Amino acid sequence: MDTTKPNQCPHCQQGLECKVDEIASCECQKVHLSYEETQIIRKITLERYQGQCLCNNCIEKLKRNILTL
Template sequence: MPIHEDKRCPRCSNVFECKAGSIAQCDCSKIVLSLEERAFIEDKYKDCLCLNCLKDLKNKYVFFKEKYFG
C-alpha cells in the first residue's frame, strides 16, 4: 500500500499531503518543470514543496529568466 504523509511546506508553512509512495497521485506530478526550473528550486529547498509554491516558483523563474536573459 502506498505511503502518504502530511508535510509542512518549507516555503509557506502550509500542511499538504505528500504521496511519494504513489507519485502519479502526488500534487507535484501536476506541474511540469524544466531542468533549469528544477535546479532553481532545488538550489533553495531540499524537501518537498506544496503545489502552490511550486507554481509560484516556476513563475518566478520564468520572470527571472526573461528579465536577465531574455
C-alpha cells in the same frame, strides 16, 4: 500500506501530503512543468529546502519566476 507522508511546505508552511511512493497520485503532478522547469525547481529545493517537497502554490510561484529569468 500507507504511502502518504504528511508534511508542511518548507517555504510557506502550508500543509501538504506528499505521496513519494505513489508519485503519479501526488498533488504536485497537477502542476505542469517542462523538463527544464523541473530541473531548475529541483535544484532550488535541494539548495534551499534540503530537497523537501513544496506545495503546489509555491511550485507555481517558482514556475512564474523562472519564466521571468
